[in-house]
Amino acid sequence: xxxxxxxxxxxxxxxxxxxxxxxxxxxxxxxxxxxxxxxxxxxxxxxxxxxxxxxxxxxxxxxxxxxxxxxxxxxxxxxxxxxxxxxxxxxxxxxxxxxxxxxxxxxxxxxxxxxxxxxxxxxxxxxxxxxxxxxxxxxxxxxxxxxxxxxxxxxxxxxxxxxxxxxxxxxxxxxxxxxxxxxxxxxxxxxxxxxxxxxxxxxxxxxxxxxxxxxxxxxxxxxxxxxxxxxxxxxxxxxxxxxxxxxxxxxxxxxxxxxx
Numbered sequence: 001x002x003x004x005x006x007x008x009x010x011x012x013x014x015x016x017x018x019x020x021x022x023x024x025x026x027x028x029x030x031x032x033x034x035x036x037x038x039x040x041x042x043x044x045x046x047x048x049x050x051x052x053x054x055x056x057x058x059x060x061x062x063x064x065x066x067x068x069x070x071x072x073x074x075x076x077x078x079x080x081x082x083x084x085x086x087x088x089x090x091x092x093x094x095x096x097x098x099x100x101x102x103x104x105x106x107x108x109x110x111x112x113x114x115x116x117x118x119x120x121x122x123x124x125x126x127x128x129x130x131x132x133x134x135x136x137x138x139x140x141x142x143x144x145x146x147x148x149x150x151x152x153x154x155x156x157x158x159x160x161x162x163x164x165x166x167x168x169x170x171x172x173x174x175x176x177x178x179x180x181x182x183x184x185x186x187x188x189x190x191x192x193x194x195x196x197x198x199x200x201x202x203x204x205x206x207x208x209x210x211x212x213x214x215x216x217x218x219x220x221x222x223x224x225x226x227x228x229x230x231x232x233x234x235x236x237x238x239x240x241x242x243x244x245x246x247x248x249x250x251x252x253x254x255x256x257x258x259x260x
Contacts, residue, residue: 001055002055003057003058003112004049004050004055004058005057006060007060007061007101007116008036008060008069008073009061010065010068010069011036011121012033013031016028016030018030024228025224033069034072035069036120037121037184038117038119040076041182041183041184049113049149052148052149058108059078060084062084062089062100063085064089066083067085074195075194075195080198082104082203083200083203084208086205088205088215093125093218094125095218095219098131098132100208102135102136104203104208105136107208113171113175114133114138114172115174115175116176126176129142129174129176133174138173138174139172139174141167141169143160144156144158144175144181145157145159153170154168154175156169159180
């Protein structure tokens with residue numbers, strides 16, 4: 001194993017999203033940005049794999065305003081970070097993201113293991129890992145819940161719907177990990193301070209041999225609205241109705257609604 005590349009996404013914090021009660025549109029104005037929660041597990045998986053294989057590990061991301069993510073990502077264990085910030089990424093779909101990440105990985109020498117999370121907390125399309133593998137010509141293994149190093153190969157456990165599968169694979173490979181693969185620790189003060197001394201590389205589309213026209217999104221998001229939630233608020237025990245009568249009324253109401 002020569003070099004591990006962990007892909008991560010810089011996303012808006014879910015906790016800061018507000019909903020306009022009249023239009024149900026999402027208000028993102030006060031949202032802070034953070035590393036996608038699932039990608040934090042990807043970075044920790046890369047750190048553990050790096051320790052077991054004694055190889056180099058880098059992190060990479062593409063999007064808008066991604067420079068702010070460099071320090072956070074470096075504090076989580078990579079030896080270096082590569083970030084791309086371009087306006088075309090503002091409306092990026094899975095195709096655009098995969099193409100840009102593939103170009104970035106090709107520009108970094110000796111990468112033979114790529115780690116992606118199963119999905120991102122904002123879109124959760126679950127497409128980038130497999131698409132990235134196809135573009136790079138790497139083997140693709142998804143739903144990975146455990147990774148072990150065995151000589152020059154990796155032993156991967158995949159969590160499937162009705163059981164699990166263990167596969168042995170040699171690089172180059174793209175691994176899409178499931179959220180339960182590990183716990184992502186909070187960086188210590190020492191790690192945060194050490195991150196300032198690690199190399200951070202800003203790259204452009206031209207630097208990695210791509211262009212805005214070649215990676216332009218194929219999908220356009222017309223709008224995003226929060227689901228409308230309505231409650232009946234039916235009171236079943238008004239004016240001191242007995243518990244038995246209230247239960248009978250509840251059963252009748254649930255039957256009428258088709259719930260039972």
